[in-house]
Amino acid sequence: MEVTTLTDVTDGATTKGEQTRELILSTALRLFREQGYGKTTMRAIATEAGVSVGNAYYYYGSKDHLMQAYYDLLQDQHRVAVEPILASEKRFVPRLAGVLRIWLEVAAPYHEFAGTFFKTAADPKSPLSPFSDESRPARDASVEIFRQVVEGSDLKLPADLRTELPELLWLVQMGVVLFWVHDQSDDVRRTKALIDRVVPLVDRLLRLTRIPGVRGVVNDLVGLIRSIK
Amino acid sequence: MEVTTLTDVTDGATTKGEQTRELILSTALRLFREQGYGKTTMRAIATEAGVSVGNAYYYYGSKDHLMQAYYDLLQDQHRVAVEPILASEKRFVPRLAGVLRIWLEVAAPYHEFAGTFFKTAADPKSPLSPFSDESRPARDASVEIFRQVVEGSDLKLPADLRTELPELLWLVQMGVVLFWVHDQSDDVRRTKALIDRVVPLVDRLLRLTRIPGVRGVVNDLVGLIRSIK
């Protein structure tokens, strides 16, 4: 599976400022990948990019902001990379499985570094928190992908559940990502196996909602999720 | 509800070293509570405790380790605080609700600071990660509480599900804690409301397992959880 590269995405630079901004980001991401987040200093990023430390801070308010920029990039790459499968495959199970697997491929180069990302994101006060206002665009973009997974599929569901489903699938992905971050097996084999088991299970769970006794509970669950949003 | 205090728990010091260790911890927790984790420096902790910075590091390998020590304390206080309700109440719903509510009370003084705890815990490389070997004792202790919730209750369940249930309830608590960390409402009103809605819903979900069509899916779910443990 071919996915867009960092260069593909960052090549849109036009003005000199934009070029510098992207030079700093791509340099930072390369160093994060090569040495890890903790061992990469702002001084090293600036030196490698051939700019001053002050200039790096001119474009990115903090080291964390470089990580936030990476996350936005990742979302964008994922969105582009899933287009083929969303266009060609109509069955719900392979659609969902494909979207999750492609995420693994897009994020693969940064597996090491991803732990640090999670760390920062888990802080409610961080702008990277999945629940923060600042990360809302990235989260909305991610939920939108799952909305497409549902919309374009052959899945038959009651309307209210169908409306909530994209957010639920986003939560499933968060779970997969959490597992992935901790997965130290070769080629994240365990995470791939997890996806292969989780997706059919989600499908079966959704089909259960046709049973009358289940519907009432599911409605309560949907109501609960709506109320805490 | 009366709960044990920090002093109750830390007063077991005998040797001089133990006293110093606990002095440093109690001082750190006081400052974390008063100023937050980020604004409390290791220098301030050492000064307030009347020891040197080096000495603080002699007992706690890092600032994060002070947080880990707090978490262990919290677990211990929770374990003690739930004893009355586990001894007197046999119905599953109030047992579970009580255990979750009491956790809120025990943790309340550290609500602000708790966000930072989550942040550190989310890093897979951190000793505080809920999946790390070092935090295994605290996690096991927490799961043990939920094992007691299930064991001593009137809940009727198939044996295999009953075996997995404590870990599932621990996951539910993680979810509640995640919500609590982000809850900025007065007196964490929203988290309390969440518990009031989640617990009966869990109860209803468990009862659904009596429906034959549901059983197969639940068995798959239990198998999945076992496989990733």
Add this chain to the structure above:
DNA sequence: GTCTATAACACGATAGAC
């Protein structure tokens, strides 16, 4: 507005003496 160079500061962490 974009960028450089350098210094300074705060704080987590460590080294090594006693």
Add this chain to the structure above:
DNA sequence: GTCTATCGTGTTATAGAC
């Protein structure tokens, strides 16, 4: 076990140049 001194790094400040 305890101390003082020091280091490394994120971040900010200063003082400008084009």
